[in-house]
Amino acid sequence: MASREHRPLALTLGDPAGIGPEIALAAWRARAAHGLAPFALLGDVDHLDRVAGAAGIDVPVRSVASIEAVPAVFDEALPVLQLEAGVCAEPGRPDPANAPAILESIERAVALARSGRAGGVVTCPIAKSVLYEAGFAHPGHTEFLAALAAEPGEPPPLSVMMLWSEGLAVVPVTVHIALAEVPGALTRERILAVARVVARDLRERFGIAAPRLALAGLNPHSGEGGAMGREEIDTIAPAIAALRADGIDASGPHPADTLFHARARTTYDVALAMYHDQALVPIKTLAFDEAVNVTLGLPFVRTSPDHGTAFDIAGRGIARPDSLVAAIRLAGRLAGAAAPGRGP
Template sequence: MNPRPLLLTQGDPAGIGPELTLRAWLQREDAALPPFALLSDPAHIARVAQSYGWSVPIAPVEPSQIEAVFSNALPVIPLNSRVLAEPGQPHAAGAPSVIESIERAVSLVQSGSVAAVVTNPIAKHVLYDAGFRHPGHTEFLAALASEGTGETYHPVMMLWSEALAVVPVTVHIALADVPAALTTDLIVLTGRIVARELRERFGIAKPRLAVAGLNPHAGENGAMGTEDARIIAPAIEILRQDGIEISGPLPADTMFHARARSRYDAALAMYHDQALIPIKTIAFDEAVNVTLGLPFVRTSPDHGTAFDIAGKGVARPDSLIAALKLAARLSAETPSP
């Protein structure tokens, strides 16, 4: 395994991210977690620990000190921004620390100081209120990765678990806008990225992809829509000519039972809920959000900020723990910068 530690971003400080981070560190031995550090305000994370009555020593560190202190204290790389958030009370005043944490994380992973980035959940509407102009977290990471390199990255969201891995080809757009946004080129680009990273990061020598149709029964030969034949089928043929083992377009309602899942390594869905409903049904607490197509490993829990339960001490760290473990596994497969 790559010996470099992992880096955990702060996320929205009013959400459940601080609690999950503390719980993950408390379970570090039982869960066999790799060393990680949090990018945040040490005073804030200490206040959160104290509010729960948890004995978690907080150690402000430089990246080179993470492994040395991890067994005895939660390493925190201090931000320049002070954090005064209250659990469950999101406010635009917290946005600078959220943005700084993400920017610092990308800088540190690209410099090779850490092995991978694991991101705590953010609330986009809070950042928008503070003037944030990127469509979302992932797009911001891709823009940061591109700065000064001349490269353009197309990030792909995969929700991964041991039981199922799914990729929505279109993501955070209205359902009514999906048919217009869905193109053969987009499906081909997405499929190539998924196949490449299943080989290079997940160590699957010959990845098998399954592609869902857009319409019921994958269009029923045009009786229920023509997109499956006009847009999706040609993309599958191009990917097949690339040498990728791929099937589809398949009726989405029969793709996700256990016998069907045994026939592929990842499923490409045409829109957000077509992908996320099955994996959140099958692996709600264990699924991990993995961003493919970036020059570094990034994982995240597959849930949001959960402001409604922040501060109540009931948030489960299972998905964050799974995200940390998967980040360690994937970065071990990825050559150092």
Template structure:
């Protein structure tokens, strides 16, 4: 039997507690895989009270989480309490969020959990507390460091209809263009292929590689990068036996018929990847980190301080993240 999923609290002043409570309440209706929430029981009780939710919460160990899940939301203490109120992060926010992430990874590595699912964090809050990583993904990669080697994490956005990966991520567009290299595209695509095989059960993944410029450069008349950088990457991948094609005009890659021709779209920059998937599945998209030695998924949205504690937060993306994490963990151990 699979171990439960380790779900982090996220930013305690955000909607992470709200959607975790809401997801557990729908566990039977949706057939959710067992999970436990890493965080502060007192904080969760305060949030449930603010939301006027009558819910059973049980502080347990990870070993007891699965048998508890049917009757009460299992809460595994991180030993870090938080006083943050909805929409009002405070000095306890960052330590609580970091402790939950750190323990989730430790639990998976120790075999107490099958995968990590992370609720949204507030980067600005973490930065003020001295957090040195750009975000969740880079911190997880550092926690996964083995033998002095830090894995290259790759961000995938996934829904049933589409999977996309941006090669460059949270940088200004001019910097994304300057940073883009053939080697970066190739290394990213290799990681995508390996995880699609191992964790999605796709024997020979098909990759659609987007061009950088309009019309994929129009044979060099609309920019040289597609001929000089992207095309050589595609050629290298094909020479390795990977089913890759491109560079393709990005404006014709995402309609329904085109999506059926590939398993993942490799895009050159953030918005090129995220606009189509958020248009298709704004409430059901899942953020997946590839390239790690463990499964990690997350809702594809932020902390939403403005609606935290109001009952208006939609748990759909978290529910999708929980289901996908269980599916990926099961696939890699099958």
């Protein structure tokens, strides 16, 4: 087997009607400029040729028989591991008929990573609504990956979404739920479980010996001592105390409105926010084109661009590959167990 740092990455197709295929082509074209690790796209050669022609992206595409063949081809063409399911997509026209190809691409990428043949998985964006129409039974992309990561007869591992950039990393403790549901979902146990996964993966994957976790409060000004809510007193602060007892460098609860300015960001490696927008607004403001979605808690490296399928611009050759390039670059660094810069 190839050494850990030389295993190619497995790049999934995403929704073939979205921008995933064209930004994958553009990422290969930018491989040398960004020092990208070799990767293979699990897709369809004919479809990629059509996408390249429609988007005006001059990139050679070549089918390879195995992921082990990728390094020998990567400098000359984008290596493709051919899917068995057909791809009949038109840019900007999502179709549930492509669900088998989308799912096969993810399943095979995970199998390659779990077997050790691939250094990690980089996923192009999918549209959950398209998969739901085809009978997809999982809440989302990450939950599907966690299910694929589970051992037979065991529950899926707790997967944690971290949005990473060179200057800021954030983790939402609660994710895709209505804002009105957040206080009920924000339990001490939930905070502890998420924070422990974050601390462990920052040590083991990012090479940070003693990760610094800054936890935000839920309410304005962290509740003003209970005047604007007691979640900080009754839930968040006790969780922080338990983390400290575990030997984890956890601080807070910090008022969210002062947690993300430049000086504050030098005091922690990752900020744990209590709900989705509290985490994603600052990082998308600071690093909209460079942020990477990293799934912590899985038994393999998984990164993804921090954007969706962008059906409205698919096939026009104007989609920027920056976030996918950053996702491939980070996955390569994590697969090689190299610390990626200033903390996460």
